[in-house]
Amino acid sequence: MKLRVIVLGAGFGGLELSSILSETIGDNLDLTLIDQNDSFFFGFSKLDVMFGHKAANTVKIPYSSITKPGVRFCKEIITAIDPVTKTVTTPNGTHKADVLVVALGANYDIAATPGLAEYGNEYYTFEGAVKLRDIIPNIKKGHAIVGVCGAPFKCPPAPSEGALMLHDYLTSGGLRDECTISLVIPFGSPIPPSPDSSKALVKAFEERNIQFIPQHKVSALREKTAILDDGTELPFDLFLGIPKHVAPDVVLQSGLTENGWIPVDRANLLTKFPGVYAIGDVTSIGTPKAGVFAEGAAKIAAASIIAAYRGTENDNPYTGAGSCYIEFGKGQVARVDVDFFSGPKPFGIHHDASELLVIDKEIFGSSRKARWFGLNDAKQDAATGLAEQVTQTN
Ligand SMILES: Cc1cc2nc3c(=O)[nH]c(=O)nc-3n(C[C@H](O)[C@H](O)[C@H](O)COP(=O)(O)OP(=O)(O)OC[C@H]3O[C@@H](n4cnc5c(N)ncnc54)[C@H](O)[C@@H]3O)c2cc1C
Numbered sequence: 148m149k150l151r152v153i154v155l156g157a158g159f160g161g162l163e164l165s166s167i168l169s170e171t172i173g174d175n176l177d178l179t180l181i182d183q184n185d186s187f188f189f190g191f192s193k194l195d196v197m198f199g200h201k202a203a204n205t206v207k208i209p210y211s212s213i214t215k216p217g218v219r220f221c222k223e224i225i226t227a228i229d230p231v232t233k234t235v236t237t238p239n240g241t242h243k244a245d246v247l248v249v250a251l252g253a254n255y256d257i258a259a260t261p262g263l264a265e266y267g268n269e270y271y272t273f274e275g276a277v278k279l280r281d282i283i284p285n286i287k288k289g290h291a292i293v294g295v296c297g298a299p300f301k302c303p304p305a306p307s308e309g310a311l312m313l314h315d316y317l318t319s320g321g322l323r324d325e326c327t328i329s330l331v332i333p334f335g336s337p338i339p340p341s342p343d344s345s346k347a348l349v350k351a352f353e354e355r356n357i358q359f360i361p362q363h364k365v366s367a368l369r370e371k372t373a374i375l376d377d378g379t380e381l382p383f384d385l386f387l388g389i390p391k392h393v394a395p396d397v398v399l400q401s402g403l404t405e406n407g408w409i410p411v412d413r414a415n416l417l418t419k420f421p422g423v424y425a426i427g428d429v430t431s432i433g434t435p436k437a438g439v440f441a442e443g444a445a446k447i448a449a450a451s452i453i454a455a456y457r458g459t460e461n462d463n464p465y466t467g468a469g470s471c472y473i474e475f476g477k478g479q480v481a482r483v484d485v486d487f488f489s490g491p492k493p494f495g496i497h498h499d500a501s502e503l504l505v506i507d508k509e510i511f512g513s514s515r516k517a518r519w520f521g522l523n524d525a526k527q528d529a530a531t532g533l534a535e536q537v538t539q540t541n
Pocket of ligand 1: 183223302436440
């Protein structure tokens, strides 16, 4: 009998899980992959878009490229999830399956930070990054703040990357001496599990005269003033925010969450509902919200689903290990290999920023494009061109 699976969300986690199930049980698989968007993009491409390194339409990969045995992609907005009957509702009707995998990621609550929408900007949504590409060139002098408005947030290095890349941007325009940059983050160090990566980042901030303000978050904005959680007021001319993160509404209404996120069993990524798994940013598993961890969780969830289908058991629990790249600017990238659950406490191994790691990061991206979409770079250029034509003719 075919295994009927619905994967909710075609991001890092959903794409990896769908790929594994297709490769392993292809002809016996009947998998529906649902996403509200028609294309995928890597989180890190928002930084490239924001600073004008890449055009917005070149970083999107259309889901129409997916041709995997047993997998059918549906562009639909999920409006309800019933974890008891394993039924998913969209405006087009309902989908029902034997196994549900919730991989809907994290959304942003912009309104949770009063004044952010009116007086600030954010680069965590694609639209926010696109908007900033036109706003950043307007800053000629004054104070720029990169500020985190709430934790947990996706990709812990991304605020530091934003500040370092802004430094490069202003330097290349000959404006750095006219501007000051501050970075506000709620942790004691930029990447708490890796003291070495944190040390390297703090050194980079000092060398570039970026004011690092740890242990604080931005609570509110007034016109040209950021208010921190202890009441400190910081005047600004440009505010680049990291908004408060929340689970998507449809997940909050499903009965799957506790304290705002979905708790899962690390051994198999199962929720409290039989046959219902959750992976990635939407969970409270204990790793940071990042694509590499969503992908790692997808591997274990897929192994558990396959084992259950075959009547065996998966005995490899999720270790919470993954490698995160850190844009240091000046054409260099560092990497931190972190492991959250193998030892008594999380630990990270730092690899210094280098040009070689720029290539490593490129390979990270292109290998996923090849694996999930069957695209090499030449094929992706063609697919992107096609997506552009479709957009223009719509
Ligand atoms: C600036 C920035 C830089 C980053 N850099 C990195 C990095 O270098 N490395 C790294 O590993 N991670 C990075 N990340 C984080 C990474 O993008 C996310 O953590 C990762 O995408 C999470 O994967 P996921 O599968 O859990 O969710 P997502 O990839 O967010 O996928 C969730 C999917 O669900 C869909 N969805 C949501 N609600 C609905 C609905 N109601 N109906 C239908 N579809 C819906 C969404 O459209 C989305 O496609 C970065 C993020 C940002 C913002």
